[in-house]
Amino acid sequence: MRKPRDFDAELKALEDKGRELKTRKVQQLGELVIATGADALSAEELAGALIVLAETKDAGKKEAWAKRGAAFFRGKSRRSAPAFDGDTGRTPPQSGGAQSSSSGTGTA
The missing domain is CATH 1.20.5 (Single alpha-helices involved in coiled-coils or other helix-helix interfaces)
Known part of the structure; x- marks a missing residue:
């Protein structure tokens, strides 16, 4: 049994x-x-932006956002710590590390 x-x-x-x-x-x-x-961003600003994103019905905008997001995950714009040096998105070549040489695209 x-x-x-x-x-x-x-x-x-x-x-x-x-x-x-x-x-x-x-x-x-x-x-x-x-x-x-x-x-x-403040919590209110972030919440407002996310609400607008969630309410958007424009497929073209959503596709553009998806492409930009995919590039973010593939590219070197992905960072583990805040890197705000006043220069938006550009880092000197010597501080790029191994990730900048492995990513063929994404020169900001």
């Missing part, structure tokens, strides 16, 4: 997994805000 399944334990495991995934999503969104430099 087969052992009966413990549905309560399975449901709890699924709920825990769902909670873990939500936590990871929130953390990754926060990291994205920081990496893009949007953390310099």
Whole structure:
């Protein structure tokens, strides 16, 4: 005879997994805000911009944003720490590190 399944334990495991995934999503969104430099905006400005983005129905705009986002993830504009030297987006060649030589595109 087969052992009966413990549905309560399975449901709890699924709920825990769902909670873990939500936590990871929130953390990754926060990291994205920081990496893009949007953390310099106030919460109200950021929320307003995101609302406008979410409400936009123009497919052309969304496609342009998607291309720019894909370039961000591929390119060297991705940064782990805020790098605001007053010179927007351009870094000297010696400080680029290994990532600048591995990315064939993305000279800002």
